[in-house]
Amino acid sequence: MQPVDRQTYRAVAAPAPKQQGPRRDPAPSRMAYKAHRLWLTPVFRAFLRVGVPVFLVLLLTGWYFSNPTNRYAIGEKLTAMKRSVQERPEFMVKLMAVEGATPIVSDAVRTILPIDFPISSFDLDLDVMRNEIMKLDVVAEAELRIRPGGVLEVAISERAPVIVWRTGEQLELLDNTGHRVASLTARSARADLPLVVGEGAQDAIKEALMIFAAARPLATQLRGLVRVGARRWDVVLKDDQRILLPENAPVAALEQILALDQAQDLLARDLTIIDMRNPLRPTLRMADQATDELRRIKALDLGDTSQ
Incomplete structure (x- = not known):
């Protein structure tokens, strides 16, 4: 066997060099890059931290309340909690006090407000109750409030009648103001108040009061005022005497008559009508008996003249 050269041995024993594949690109892929940029967006991160949990909570809540039994149970619990708070002793009203009203008006207020005490203040609608009280003609103003101690106070201001x-x-x-206060069964029940008669008289009460004030010298003779044609007044005196006042400035016309009466005792004469509808030309109408007597006197005067 022939000896092997060392160099040849190294060449044979040494492994063949590995073939190198394509080199890996260290840059991220397009999708990874976009996902990374999206994660760095504050809105997206806020959506993941807040939006997704809220959405899940709403989804679960909607699913829970979609069951009628669950809704009824929750409603009953809320109602019970609400009533437990509203019916605490400090919120309970035990009685009602009506202030500033006569006994008749006080009874009327209690009649139109049939409240079953004790009652929670949350169950009282003071505005609605006030509107009901204001429907009473005699009530000019009403104020309701709940005082400490569970007292419903109703402060009433009544209208004062000034005329019949x-x-x-x-x-x-x-x-x-001409507003109705109450009905009257008999004139004698309020003989202390002046009397007006006729349609439309309630719309001119201020003027009527001015005429009554000017007619104080005739208080013992004055019976009342009659509204004529819803535009002017007649002053009615005893023995059916009438003073016909003009539509404009009736007080001045009446004062003119009073001045004549004081100077010439006009109203003591046998007159039935004093027509002041034209203040520049007053007209007097005598009673029938006085007219006949005047005619008789004139006839006598004419007879004496012919002789």
């Missing part, structure tokens, strides 16, 4: 209005067979009490 006769319309047909009915008698009504009116305040100084």
